[in-house]
Amino acid sequence: xxxxxxxxxxxxxxxxxxxxxxxxxxxxxxxxxxxxxxxxxxxxxxxxxxxxxxxxxxxxxxxxxxxxxxxxxxxxxxxxxxxxxxxxxxxxxxxxxxxxxxxxxxxxxxxxxxxxxxxxxxxxxxxxxxxxxxxxxxxxxxxxxxxxxxxxxxxxxxxxxxxxxxxxxxxxxxxxxxxxxxxxxxxxxxxxxxxxxxxxxxxxxxxxxxxxxxxxxxxxxxxxxxxxxxxxxxxxxxxxxxxxxxxxx
Amino acid sequence: xxxxxxxxxxxxxxxxxxxxxxxxxxxxxxxxxxxxxxxxxxxxxxxxxxxxxxxxxxxxxxxxxxxxxxxxxxxxxxxxxxxxxxxxxxxxxxxxxxx
Numbered sequence: 001x002x003x004x005x006x007x008x009x010x011x012x013x014x015x016x017x018x019x020x021x022x023x024x025x026x027x028x029x030x031x032x033x034x035x036x037x038x039x040x041x042x043x044x045x046x047x048x049x050x051x052x053x054x055x056x057x058x059x060x061x062x063x064x065x066x067x068x069x070x071x072x073x074x075x076x077x078x079x080x081x082x083x084x085x086x087x088x089x090x091x092x093x094x095x096x097x098x099x100x101x102x103x104x105x106x107x108x109x110x111x112x113x114x115x116x117x118x119x120x121x122x123x124x125x126x127x128x129x130x131x132x133x134x135x136x137x138x139x140x141x142x143x144x145x146x147x148x149x150x151x152x153x154x155x156x157x158x159x160x161x162x163x164x165x166x167x168x169x170x171x172x173x174x175x176x177x178x179x180x181x182x183x184x185x186x187x188x189x190x191x192x193x194x195x196x197x198x199x200x201x202x203x204x205x206x207x208x209x210x211x212x213x214x215x216x217x218x219x220x221x222x223x224x225x226x227x228x229x230x231x232x233x234x235x236x237x238x239x240x241x242x243x244x245x246x247x248x249x
Numbered sequence: 250x251x252x253x254x255x256x257x258x259x260x261x262x263x264x265x266x267x268x269x270x271x272x273x274x275x276x277x278x279x280x281x282x283x284x285x286x287x288x289x290x291x292x293x294x295x296x297x298x299x300x301x302x303x304x305x306x307x308x309x310x311x312x313x314x315x316x317x318x319x320x321x322x323x324x325x326x327x328x329x330x331x332x333x334x335x336x337x338x339x340x341x342x343x344x345x346x347x348x
Contacts, residue, residue: 004250011258018262018285021269027277034281037262041288044255048299050307053314057291060314065284065321072325073277076332087341095271103264110256117251118302132308144315151319158326161333 001117006047013040027073035066050124188214195231202228255296262289276328276338280321287317 013036020033038061045054088094122128133141168176178184188211191197192204200219202210210228219225262285269282291310298306332338 002250002252002254007250007254007258011254014258015261015265018265021265021278021282021285022272027275030278030281034285037285038288041292044258044292045295048252048255048295050295050298050310053291053295053307053310056311056314060318061284061288065318068321068325069277069281072328075329076277076338092272095268098271099264099268102267103260106260106263107257110253110260113253115251115253115300117253117300120302121299122303124298124304124307128304129307129311132304133311137308140312144312147316147319151322155322155326158323158330 002047006043010040010044010047013037014044026078028070028078031066031070031073034069035062038062038066045124048124049121052124052126052129190214190216192228192231192235195235196226196228200225201231204228204232208232252296252299256293259289259293259296262286262292274340276331276340277325279340280324280328283324284317284321287313 017033017037017040020030024030024033038057042054042057042062045051045057188203190199190201190203192201199216201215202212202225203214205211215225266282266285266289269285270279273279273282291313294306294310294313296306298304298310328338335342
């Protein structure tokens with residue numbers, strides 16, 4: 001027999017978690033709640049003498065299926081808002097009434113069952129399952145193999161996007177840039193050699209004037225640049241110390 | 250405690266999953282509702298397997314899991330295809346059947 005503690009733990013865990021499907025706003029919260037419910041169901045399977053199915057439940061549902069859901073959530077954007085306006089008036093209440101009616105119907109049908117629980121449960125160990133799967137059910141297993149291959153190919157076909165334009169070569173990209181009026185030559189690299197070889201100082205031209213376009217625009221907007229003139233002056237000062245002739249500027 | 254209690258639990262979970270499919274507009278959440286219904290059916294199968302004392306119910310639950318995995322792959326691919334075409338995964342918008 002099943003311990004009531006196990007049953008009530010599983011029941012509360014799964015029902016509360018699956019109510020999040022109805023009431024949670026963010027899809028990621030729903031996904032986490034469903035994962036919790038699936039773990040609870042895995043515990044129920046182990047309690048019902050089906051340890052193999054319990055493990056498969058964890059591996060397939062929480063490990064593969066729900067991760068796939070979360071991947072797709074990330075792909076389509078987690079902040080997809082649900083529109084709250086109802087296209088059919090009163091749809092929400094009708095749906096709740098229908099679902100509660102369905103639940104009541106199922107419960108009343110189950111309560112009329114006369115069941116006698118088998119005293120010695122069959123083993124749900126992997127070995128016993130395998131004997132059945134590859135014995136009487138082997139044809140079904142092979143059909144499921146076909147189904148899985150078809151599903152994989154189907155997913156590839158459905159998500160495949162044909163290329164609308166031929167791929168542009170590097171040469172064509174460059175030609176298009178020149179035609180758009182871009183400078184064909186690289187910009188000067190920033191930094192002053194041996195003094196301040198960093199991105200935040202503008203390069204100096206041969207006359208000792210800073211080349212403003214060598215510094216990234218972002219750094220200028222953030223005012224994270226330094227004044228290059230100081231490095232020029234420092235260089236001249238050091239040259240003078242070492243006995244170089246005074247430059248004629 | 251009799252395993253039939255788990256069948257009651259399965260009925261409740263199935264109803265919650267059905268309500269989710271009917272109420273929610275987000276395609277992914279509605280799809281998770283379908284998954285919950287499949288899991289509820291699995292729980293009923295495993296419970297009956299325990300009641301009957303043989304493994305046939307567990308085998309059927311295993312097959313349901315495989316079919317559900319295949320179904321999820323194709324369903325999510327369809328959701329991605331719809332998202333690429335319409336930039337939304339709301340279930341209301343594709344219902345218009347306009348080009």
